[in-house]
Each structure stands twice: as C-alpha cells, then as structure tokens.
Amino acid sequence: MKINNVCIIGGSGFVGKHIANVLTTQEINLRIPTRHRERAKELLVLPTVDVVETNVHDDAALDRLLVGMDAVINLVGILHGDFKTAHVELPRKIVAACTRNGIARLLHMSALKAGTDRPSEYLRTKGEGEQIVMASSLTTTTFRPSVIFGPGDSSISLFARLARRLPILPLASPDAKFQPVFVENVAHAFAASLENPDTFGQSYDLCGPQCYTLRQLVEYAAHVTGHKPAIIGLGDGLSYLQALMMESLPGKLMTRDNYYSMKVDSVCDSGHNNLAEVWGIRPTAMEEVAPLYLANRMPRERYDRFRHRAGR
DSSP states (O other), X not given: OOOOEEEEETTTSHHHHHHHHHHHHTTOEEEEEESOGGGGXXXXXXXXXXXXXXXXXXXXXXXXXXXXXSEEEEOOOOSSSOHIIIIIIHHHHHHHHHHHTTOOEEEEEOOTTOOTTSSSHHXXXXXXXXXXXXXXXXXXXXXXXXXXXXXXXXXXXXXXHHHHHOSEEEESSTTOEEOOEEHHHHHHHHHHHTTOGGGTTEEEEEOOSOOEEHHHHHHHHHHHTTOOOEEEEOOHHHHHHHHHHHTTSTTOSOOHHHHHHTTSOBOOOTTOOHHHHHHOOOOOOHHHHHHHHHSSOOHHHHHHHHHHHTTO
C-alpha cells in the first residue's frame, strides 16, 4: 500500500501539527481542514500542506476533502462540549465518506482506557467511536494515548501556568494516575503505521516510560518553572465540588466529566510498551524535554512577554 496523499482531520490541533511536520519530511502531500484558516498559520509554511477552510461535519464537504486522497487520519477530540458529535458521529461520517470515495486506509485517534462502560462521557464516546472505526470494512489502525505532552500541549503547560500564578493550588483528584507520552513519539508512530501492514486492524495503547500521580505532575511543572505553590489535595467530595464550580467559569479548566475521567487511571498495562515493541521508538521521558518548553525559555513565550511590555 503506497501512500502519497493524506487528509488529516483535526490536523490543525496540537498533535496534528506534529504529525504534519513528520509527514512533510517524507514528502507526503497533506490536506488539512480547519474551521478558521487563520488558526492554522503554522501549517501554511509547510511545503506539502494544503489548508482548507471547511466544515468536516458536512457530508458534501467531507467528500470534497477526500478527492484524490490515499488515506485519512482522524485526530478530532474534545475535553468538554458535544462529545457525541465529535467522537461518535464524526468517525461514523468519516468511515462513510472513505467508503464512498474508495479510500481504504484510516488511522484513528482514540484515548487510553476508552470504553462504552466508562464513568465519563469523554471515555464512553471515545470508545464508541473506536468501535465504529474498527468494525468498518476499512483498513484501520487505532491509537489510544495517555495524556500527551510536548511544546503546545494543554496539560503540563497548564500546570506550569497555574503554578506561576497561584501561591495556593487546590488540586482535585490528586492521586489520579497518568503515563504521559511525548507528542513526537505519537507523531512518529502514526507516520510509521501508514504503510505498515503489520499495524492493519490493530489498536495500540501509547504511553511514556513512567507513571505519575496528578499531584506529581503539578509538582514537577511547578519545580521546572521555579515556583513552589502550596498544593492542597482535595478529597473525593471536594474534588467533585471544584469540578462543578469550575465548569461554569470561562475556559473550563475542569468539568465534572474530567473528574469522572480521572476515576480511571490513564496508564498502560505493565510489562510492555508498544512504542518500542511495534515501531522501535524509544519512549521519551518527560524530564528530557519538558524543561525546554516549561521554564519560560520558549521563543513564543519570550515574544508574548515583549508584546506585553510594549503594551501590544
């Protein structure tokens, strides 16, 4: 199976930009839809990328996007909002559009521990979407990552920002467990799977080399940024109450569905790591790269500070 042209749905997001960079170096032509072209400016400079402003939830728009494509990658995922539309209905539409347009290859982003019996709607709908993809007649591969870290992430970077700003940090579900995986490891796993028949019909858990509690992740992010807020771990009842209060605030830093998601530890089964075993990728430890983008040293952060000082 030779892949020359790929449509990345959700490609303008955090993981999508990294996958696009990897596939561009392989001279694969990419078509990346977005609702707002302005938000995909980083992709416009990539030599093999065509950014298309469109609505991927529209069947006719999907058909136009897939003309001439050899494969589709679906990365769409949300942490709050209309989970059913994003995680269930969209994968169903993508499968149907691939079938109509004669595209056999589909790579799909699910989530670690997704399943229709899980306590949160996020994990339940991710599980349902995964089932739709894997039950189709297409040649599919599904990826189930734990929390993904790297430049531009919305997890470890968020903890660092909170640690900079808050001297006291009440923390819901402090003992929830995660096994963070580096975004570049994820991107290379996707790229290496496109033409690899050994990955056809498979579903892979993706994790980094080490497990952490949520408290440990926040403490590490604070340490790297040179701050030491007083972290107060909340019990179960107060964790739920915090989630209830915060989901009504702008930005939705936490919701009750996030609280329910953290009831399930986001860690891989012990004894094996798919990154190394399937693709020969050495899982990157968070400590190897996080200091490079957390400790106020990233060019974008310096640029933002200069703009702020200039009153722009």
